[in-house]
Amino acid sequence: MGRAAEILGVSPAFLRSLDEAKLIAPQRSGGGHRRYSRYQLRLAARARQLVDQGTALEAACRIIILEDQLEEALRLNEELRRSQSEPLPSAGD
Structure with missing residues (x-):
């Protein structure tokens, strides 16, 4: 969590608040450390x-x-829209 907070320029408490608000739900390591995906980091940055x-x-x-x-x-x-614009195969194909 500390590294993710550092990357984003936020406090670990801010990341915990996003978890509490159910915006992000990081995975946990065997030792209980939070692990954030790139997608979750983008959400946190937003x-x-x-x-x-x-x-x-x-x-x-x-x-x-x-x-x-x-x-x-x-x-x-x-x-x-794309799938509907594709021609349907004819019975002879």
Whole structure:
């Protein structure tokens, strides 16, 4: 956790607060140390950015979750659009 906090320029307490807010749920090592994925570090960096701009932590977490859901919905929508525009194979193929 200390290294992740250092990379992001935040305190370990900030990372713990993101865990408590259910924004990120790091894996645990055998010794109980928190291990963050790159994706979780990106979310934490976005949270820090919003909090630095004056957004409350709970609101920042909700914004990030909604942004993530929107991105996924747009990706799925594009996949569906592409699959519908592909010609269907004919019976003779």
